[in-house]
Amino acid sequence: MKVYIDGELFDGAAARIPVCDHGLLYGDGVFEALRAVAGKPFKLAAHLERLTHGARALQLALPGGTAAMREIILRTLAAHGGGDAYLRLIVTRGDGPLGVDPGSCPRPRVICIADQIALYPEQKRAEGLQLITASLRRPSADVLDPRVKSLNYLNNVLARAEATRAGADDALLLNQRGDVAEASVANVFVVRGQRLLTPPTSDGALDGITRATVLELAPQLGLACEERTLGRMDLFAADEVFLTGTGAGILRVRALDGAPIGGPEPAGITERISRAYQELRARS
Numbered sequence: 001m002k003v004y005i006d007g008e009l010f011d012g013a014a015a016r017i018p019v020c021d022h023g024l025l026y027g028d029g030v031f032e033a034l035r036a037v038a039g040k041p042f043k044l045a046a047h048l049e050r051l052t053h054g055a056r057a058l059q060l061a062l063p064g065g066t067a068a069m070r071e072i073i074l075r076t077l078a079a080h081g082g083g084d085a086y087l088r089l090i091v092t093r094g095d096g097p098l099g100v101d102p103g104s105c106p107r108p109r110v111i112c113i114a115d116q117i118a119l120y121p122e123q124k125r126a127e128g129l130q131l132i133t134a135s136l137r138r139p140s141a142d143v144l145d146p147r148v149k150s151l152n153y154l155n156n157v158l159a160r161a162e163a164t165r166a167g168a169d170d171a172l173l174l175n176q177r178g179d180v181a182e183a184s185v186a187n188v189f190v191v192r193g194q195r196l197l198t199p200p201t202s203d204g205a206l207d208g209i210t211r212a213t214v215l216e217l218a219p220q221l222g223l224a225c226e227e228r229t230l231g232r233m234d235l236f237a238a239d240e241v242f243l244t245g246t247g248a249g250i251l252r253v254r255a256l257d258g259a260p261i262g263g264p265e266p267a268g269i270t271e272r273i274s275r276a277y278q279e280l281r282a283r284s
Helices: 022-026 044-057 065-080 122-127 154-165 209-220 232-236 268-283
Strands: 002-005 008-011 029-037 085-092 109-115 129-137 170-174 180-183 187-192 195-198 224-227 240-245 249-256
Touching: 002 065, 008 065, 022 085, 029 044, 029 268, 044 065, 044 085, 044 209, 065 085, 065 109, 122 249, 129 154, 154 170, 170 232, 180 187, 180 232, 187 209, 187 232, 195 209, 209 224, 209 240, 209 249, 209 268, 232 249, 240 268, 249 268
Parallel strands: 129 170, 129 249, 195 224
Antiparallel strands: 002 008, 002 109, 029 085, 085 109, 170 180, 187 195, 187 240, 240 249
């Protein structure tokens, strides 16, 4: 692991930030997670655009702007040795006195981590995930807009913890109306025939980069796409369900709350989408 902190590079074990950083104290900041394949960050421009929008929503300045963020990512990746890597770029409000006033922090802090990540073992990826429906609901946009990848992921953490206690792999999060938002750290897609359905961001879904990539790839594979409000029943009635995310990739869901998803046949559409996604990453 290599870690960049405000202009310096460290081995992971030596990386430190002050305890008075408001990202630690209050979750005040934004982040992006992205993959590098063969030394090239995948969809870097899209990730930086989303970071910029999130920072603007929090009235958080990006030191050096988007160009500086790009160079920090590339510098950290190079220090890690290039190749394939998982990258996390973090911008916190920076150091300040106790108290939530963001104006008390004179300068944001920039951190970038380059490492490897494996959210699920290969066997689990092959057989598909088991989900439960989380008892927690996704906060509405007037509480915290899900399109902002803020450092406060407590809603997601607690949902995943609930899934773990239940012996499941992940949790399905519903919004305040009871509609599907997303999984703990992944977007949700439903397959019906040759159509893909996924919740709109207005229903509490993150504006995922992998999600957007799937929506771009699907028409090339002869699949229709639609952003549409979904309920749990839509998952039970689906031919296939899969999750998408930078860390997770594309993962089949085989059960929700103990009920099987789809039929006994292999998840053909999910597999086609997954192959096309892997090929696009490899040649980008």
